[in-house]
Each structure stands twice: as C-alpha cells, then as structure tokens.
Amino acid sequence: MERINVELGERSYPIYIMTDFSGLGSAFSKAGLRGKVMVVTDSNVSNLYLKACMEEITSTGVQTCSHVIEAGEKSKNLDTVKDIYRQLTDQRFDRNSAIVALGGGVTGDIAGFAAATYMRGIHYVQIPTSLLAQADSSIGGKTGVDFEGFKNMVGAFYQPRFVYININTLRTLPLRELRSGLAEVIKHGLIKDAGFYDFVRLKMQKIFEFDESTLQYITRTNCSIKKSIVEQDEKESGLRAILNLGHTIGHAVESVSGFELLHGECVAIGIAGAFRLARRMGMISKAVEEETESTLRDAGLPVKAANMEPQQIYAEMLHDKKAKEGKLSFILPKRIGEVINHTIDDRRLLMEVLEELVG
Numbered sequence: 102m103e104r105i106n107v108e109l110g111e112r113s114y115p116i117y118i119m120t121d122f123s124g125l126g127s128a129f130s131k132a133g134l135r136g137k138v139m140v141v142t143d144s145n146v147s148n149l150y151l152k153a154c155m156e157e158i159t160s161t162g163v164q165t166c167s168h169v170i171e172a173g174e175k176s177k178n179l180d181t182v183k184d185i186y187r188q189l190t191d192q193r194f195d196r197n198s199a200i201v202a203l204g205g206g207v208t209g210d211i212a213g214f215a216a217a218t219y220m221r222g223i224h225y226v227q228i229p230t231s232l233l234a235q236a237d238s239s240i241g242g243k244t245g246v247d248f249e250g251f252k253n254m255v256g257a258f259y260q261p262r263f264v265y266i267n268i269n270t271l272r273t274l275p276l277r278e279l280r281s282g283l284a285e286v287i288k289h290g291l292i293k294d295a296g297f298y299d300f301v302r303l304k305m306q307k308i309f310e311f312d313e314s315t316l317q318y319i320t321r322t323n324c325s326i327k328k329s330i331v332e333q334d335e336k337e338s339g340l341r342a343i344l345n346l347g348h349t350i351g352h353a354v355e356s357v358s359g360f361e362l363l364h365g366e367c368v369a370i371g372i373a374g375a376f377r378l379a380r381r382m383g384m385i386s387k388a389v390e391e392e393t394e395s396t397l398r399d400a401g402l403p404v405k406a407a408n409m410e411p412q413q414i415y416a417e418m419l420h421d422k423k424a425k426e427g428k429l430s431f432i433l434p435k436r437i438g439e440v441i442n443h444t445i446d447d448r449r450l451l452m453e454v455l456e457e458l459v460g
C-alpha cells in the first residue's frame with residue numbers, strides 16, 4: 102500500500118495506491134465518513150466491482166445504496182445528474198452523506214458534480230477503475246458535465262475526501278480504454294518529467310502485460326506529477342493549464358466525433374497537433390515531433406483526426422471554454438518534459454496544422 106497526500110490546506114486528502122479493495126473500509130473510517138453512502142457507477146463497472154466495494158463500505162456500519170448510469174460520455178449530462186439528485190432526495194441524503202464515484206473519468210466527473218452541488222456540497226470519494234481516471238481525472242477536483250455538445254461546460258472544482266486506486270482493476274479494462282488512458286500518462290511525462298516519459302516509452306510492453314511493479318511505479322509517478330501541479334494551482338489560474346497539453350485540439354476533435362472517439366484518443370491527436378504547431382513555430386525539432394508521434398502510435402493511439410473537416414475542428418476550438426475573444430490557448434512543448442502556454446491567433450498557421458492532422 103502506498104499513500105500520497107494532496108496538500109490543499111483544509112481540503113487536503115490522501116490518494117491510496119492499492120492492489121485490491123480490502124483497505125476501502127478502513128479508508129472510509131479514517132476519513133470519518135459515517136453518513137449514508139451512494140455508490141455511483143456505470144453499467145460496465147457495476148458487474149465487476151460494485152459488490153466488492155459495497156461490502157467493504159457496509160462493513161464500516163454505514164447505510165449504502167447504489168446508482169448505475171449508462172456507460173459512456175453520452176451520459177455526461179445534466180439529466181444524469183438530475184436522476185442522481187432524485188435518488189438522493191428520495192432516500193433523504195443529508196450533509197453528512199457521501200457519494201462514491203466508482204468507475205472511469207465520466208463517472209468521476211458526474212458523481213463529483215452531483216456531490217459538489219447537492220445541498221451545496223456533500224462528501225465524495227473517488228475510486229477510479231480506468232487508467233485515464235487513475236492517472237488524471239480522479240485527482241484534483243475537476244467535476245462537471247458536457248452541455249449541448251460542449252465538453253465540460255458546466256462544472257465545479259470540488260475535492261474528494263480521498264482517492265482509492267486499485268491498480269488491478271486495469272486488468273478488466275477493455276484494451277481501447279487502456280490505450281486511451283496511456284495518452285494522459287504520456288502527457289504527464291511530456292509536460293513535466295522526461296525521465297518518466299522515457300520509462301513509459303521503453304516499458305510500454307510491461308504495461309500491456311499488467312506488470313504490477315511497472316503499474317505501481319507509473320501510478321505513483323502520475324499521482325505525484327498531478328498532485329504537485331494541483332497543489333500549486335488548484336483552480337487553474339495559471340500553472341494547472343499545462344495539464345491541458347493536447348486538449349485544445351483534443352476537445353474539439355472529441356466534439357466533432359460526436360463523442361465516438363475516446364477522450365484519450367482525442368488527447369493523443371491533440372498532442373500530435375501541439376507538437377506539429379511547436380515545430381512549425383521553431384520551438385522543437387522535426388526529430389522530437391516524430392519521436393513523440395511514434396510513442397503515441399506505439400501506445401496504439403491515433404495521431405490523425407481521420408475523416409474530419411479542419412474547418413469544423415477550428416470552429417469547435419473557438420467554442421471551447423478556454424478560448425478568449427477568438428484567441429486560442431495552446432500548451433506547447435519547449436522540449437520533452439517542459440511546456441509553455443501560448444496564445445495563437447494566426448488562423449492560417451492553425452489551419453495548416455489541422456490540414457496535416459486530418460490528412
């Protein structure tokens with residue numbers, strides 16, 4: 102068992118890195134959660150881990166219930182949140198109650214948002230079961246839903262009481278989801294830690310073989326990189342934006358695909374786009390651009406937005422909540438392990454890169 106603390110004053114919390122669920126009850130007790138608990142999970146994860154988690158939580162003497170949502174990004178909307186509110190009110194959940202998000206990034210974002218807003222905020226716990234959620238989305242308190250086709254347009258920063266990662270849940274993750282999560286893992290190396298990036302690049306096969314010590318090291322390093330950024334800039338007024346490498350183009354591609362592409366797949370395409378932009382701007386060499394693309398490809402990730410119109414991607418980028426007065430923010434590499442935030446309003450340059458990306 103490993104424990105990493107996210108230090109945010111009175112909103113501080115531990116991340117437990119575990120190999121099973123046997124420590125969940127004790128994590129609940131340590132957090133002092135004694136009210137009713139609703140476990141929110143999705144239609145895939147419920148068949149795998151709901152029973153084991155409910156048993157562990159119930160063993161602490163609290164009253165538990167569950168709420169199962171349809172798996173997939175298409176559930177990430179206010180209607181799903183309303184269904185959760187309805188069950189919370191029907192079952193008289195109060196300010197001492199807690200919501201547990203058991204699942205991937207979509208479940209975490211929805212359940213976290215319900216917890217942030219029900220009665221102006223009740224406790225919540227993250228039990229991420231996908232690589233994407235374990236590496237990134239379960240840490241740092243970003244919660245929210247999509248709104249009328251716009252990604253994460255409604256949401257709140259709201260920190261969980263603890264994060265409980267069981268790395269062995271990755272064994273039941275569909276391969277496409279595992280690959281999607283690798284995009285966020287590779288991203289962490291690219292923004293902050295060249296040594297970690299090399300480790301991931303060279304140990305890719307071990308990840309696909311679920312080698313426990315490799316997964317443990319990767320999870321620990323991911324959590325450490327993410328927590329150190331969140332500790333310095335909890336609400337993304339500056340530094341935290343570096344976690345958005347690949348997201349300016351990525352979110353637009355995700356919307357254009359009608360959410361058929363997975364988030365990590367879109368981030369991979371966005372990272373390839375950011376490196377293409379940086380190379381055209383003279384910030385990195387062609388060799389660095391090509392090597393990064395080849396790492397993404399080795400992870401089984403797409404680096405091209407096939408069958409999309411550049412103009413459509415550009416229009417979606419302008420609609421993103423991070424766009425300001427027609428100017429787009431991009432996190433661009435200076436070298437592997439270091440990035441900067443760049444505002445670009447050169448439409449021609451952007452269109453040239455988008456043309457390459459769809460080509």
Ligand code: GLY
Nearest residue numbers: 237241243341344
């Ligand atoms: N997923 C990016 C962030 O948490 O800021």
